[in-house]
Amino acid sequence: MKASDLLVKCLEAEGVEYIFGIPGEENIDVMDSLSRSSIRFVLTRHEQGAAFMADVYGRLTGKPGVCLATLGPGASNLVTGVANAHLDRSPLIAITGQAERTRLHKESHQNVDTIQLFEGITKYDRQILDARTIPEIVRKAFDLATAESAGAVHLQLPEDVAKDDAPGAPLPIGKQARAVPGADSLQAAAGLIAAARRPIILAGNGVIRGRAWNELRKLVDMSNLPLVNTFMAKGLLPFEHPRNLFTVGGRPYPEGLRPLHEADLIVAVGFDLVEYDPVVWNADGSRQVLNVHSIQAETDAHFPVALDLVGDLSDTLSALSDCVKRRPNPKAHDRVQKLRLEELSSVPHPQEELPRKVMRTLSETLPKETIVISDVGLHKVWVSRWYQPKEPGRTIIYNGLASMGASLPGAVASRLAEPGSPVVVVSGDGGFLMNVQELETARRLGAGFTVVLFTDGRYSLIEKHQRDAGLAVTEIAFSNPDFELLARSFGAAYRRVETPEAFEAALREAVDSGELNVLEVALKRPPAEPAG
Structure with a gap:
């Protein structure tokens, strides 16, 4: 052949x-x-x-x-x-x-x-x-x-x-044994947790890759440890779970809202350093790390690993759950949770009202099986901090290379990978136009999904950084096409809203239609980055 x-x-x-x-x-x-x-x-x-x-x-x-x-x-x-x-x-x-x-x-x-x-x-x-x-x-x-x-x-x-001529045939695919740390290592890990005054779990993308969320939930319930997740590991605990301290990443919250800073032991589970630079939350290196992962920890001065617990993540978490002792309610972290919940329901800046309420509507309205894909920009921070998925593994946030323009193509693949699941893209006008041509691919394939498109005619996150640095705000503004004409030319339905109330009605219509939709959310002025 x-x-x-x-x-x-x-x-x-x-x-x-x-x-x-x-x-x-x-x-x-x-x-x-x-x-x-x-x-x-x-x-x-x-x-x-x-x-x-x-x-x-x-x-x-x-x-x-x-x-x-x-x-x-x-x-x-x-x-x-x-x-x-x-x-x-x-x-x-x-x-x-x-x-x-x-x-x-x-x-x-x-x-x-x-x-x-x-x-x-x-x-x-x-x-x-x-x-x-x-x-x-x-x-x-x-x-x-x-x-x-x-x-x-x-x-x-x-x-x-x-x-060329090619004699041969495909090679067989062998099975791989699942390794688990030995009993001594598991007991040592349990001992570190027991000896700590304020331990906390930092759960990362490895939990999603390993589909180990049920075993992680078991560890939380058995140990009573509080948990924070990275941008890429949203939804690991239900929103109302008493030990859920929500998402960390990017710039830290203001003082009093930083659960990692309240801890003395970080139980890093499936955490990749690319997700959240340890220098942000462990600048002085005083917080020890128990690294629970399928691979050996990366070397970093701000990620001091006291014990590396390496093995299949699901099996390791399950075995560790059987070794830990239940801890009393963590009062310091309970205080952080109360403040975080208050922050989630507040609107500290008037410019945040529309995006915050859009994220709340997405959290409350979308079916639990919905795949939400965030593009990269200021809206990624909104999705990461304010959107609350109902299940793990259903939120895609690019946080390694963090390339703009990835969400629209990603939605096409999502519909092919899981044709029964609704898909919602959250994008800004900057990233959307970087690969807008794939709307034609979606239409040709019959891949229906909804793009929630925030428009303000600027690269807002860069503007925010320029202002924070005390520099001139320059070269961040651009003009946009008529998004209605653009969407309809690609065969997509189009809706435009300016208020939270209009957004909720439009979102329901778009998602329920099962069609290809562009839902423009017009921001009247550049919004501020979330406080902190």
Whole structure:
């Protein structure tokens, strides 16, 4: 068989359902092989959109999302989406074409070293130079993309290799044993918790990746420990849970609202340092860390690990729950919770009234299975702090590379990964226009979702930082198109609101329709960043 046929058979054996991308001259053999396979190729309008789709597909399914591009500009257009998946630890496989081997050594049309281009943003970056190696390379790529911590992989297939004869077959997928720390380590961890005066759990993205939220809830209920979650781990405890101290990340809250600062032991569970720099909440390094993760802790002066409890997260949390003793109600943290609840229901700045009430409406109105995807900008802070999901693993917030423009493509992938779940995008006018062309992809696929689009004609978060630094506010304003004409030209329904009351009615109509919707929320003036 042809090498491209063998490649596709290996992808089928790995359970690949979709490949997102744009074909090119150098991968037409791969496209021909895909046309005879069970894999559905999703044609996108930009390679960056394809990578963002693969990223979100991987987050939701736990299986690598796959994206495809040609050589040169096609490959370079994937880079931002691949880097986004890599820093957010989403399993992704990027496959690119390349010129034939006889011209790789010299200057030639569209030939750049894309292996070097992807080197710093992938776990595995390999050019396929011999068709016989395809089964081994593909099997290794999928293993590495999904192994903790998950991440991105890049495979490159030159056009002449794709045409070669390729004996062989996909390799079998073996099962991996789930490791758990030994009894001595578990008892030592329980001892650290018992000896601490004010321990607190800091739960991160690893809990979502490992689908370990039930076991984490068991640990909280058995130990009576308070819990905070990062932006990427929202919904781990029900809103009304007595030990829920809500979300931390970004700039710290004002004094009195900082639960990590009230602690002397941080029980970091599935926490990746990229989510919230420890220097923000442990500047003096006085708070010890019990690191519970599937991988060894990163070395950081402000993340002093007293004990590294490494193993399968679900099994480790369950075993630790059986070792801990229940602690008395944490009065210091109860005080923080009371103040945090008061802050959530307040409107400290008039400019925050509309966005706060929009987030409250989303929290109260959306069905529990709704997937909410935030783009990047000031609204990301609003979603992170004020939106309260009803279930874990249903909120996607980009917080590693934190690329603008990822949410709209991500919504397309969400509808394919979970066709029965409503999807709502929260975006600003800056990020929305970066990949707005994927509205056509959504319409073509029949992927209905709602974009809640905050518009104010500026990069508001940058403006806020300029003001806080005492600098001139400059180069942050822009003009917008008529969003009604834009939405309707792509076949999307359009609504525009300026008040919380109008938003609630419009949101219900949009989500209930099951169609592709753009719901513009017009901000009359630049809103302030939340206090703190």
